[in-house]
Amino acid sequence: AQTVTQSQPEMSVQEAETVTLSCTYDTSESNYYLFWYKQPPSRQMILVIRQEAYKQQNATENRFSVNFQKAAKSFSLKISDSQLGDTAMYFCAFMKGTNAGKSTFGDGTTLTVKP
């Protein structure tokens, strides 16, 4: 079974600064996907960024980028130029292959961006 661990329950950052959220996972699979989701207060979960395990290049989406260390089973999210709208709970998730269906989520990191 896969496990996903987010060791930072809460973090804060000043507006315009950079913050990194940590995620580690445990799996024996070689083909998998990793995701970061954002869940603003009382709003629905939104996919922020996705990384395919077979790709060595780290995924980037505008101000969001990941540091994927496959051997270390680490998948951190870096948010650059933090904005007030980035305040949310962030979840790291693992999905086995593309036809395995379910995702396994970490318990989340609550990020607060301060003005």
Added chain:
Amino acid sequence: DTGVSQDPRHKITKRGQNVTFRCDPISEHNRLYWYRQTLGQGPEFLTYFQNEAQLEKSRLLSDRFSAERPKGSFSTLEIQRTEQGDSAMYLCASSLAGQSDPYFGPGTRLTVT
């Protein structure tokens, strides 16, 4: 809006009552997932469908829970004889088989009193 929709958004029920939630996936998506999220935790997988076939059920899904997707479009999740421990957000997501990105709906928040 062509995203995943869920109905109702909020449900308050008394212990012992039955409740049913509905999820309408993105129209071309053939996979549909149900998750449960309790306060301060990440979503936990309950079950998923490909078209009308239920392909996997979590051990979390007790006999009081049943899910259907009769025509491969919308899905329902029923909880019988609700208990206070069933209080949670029930999330639905959909995707295309062979593509990795599930899209989530807004969730149904269930409160059992």
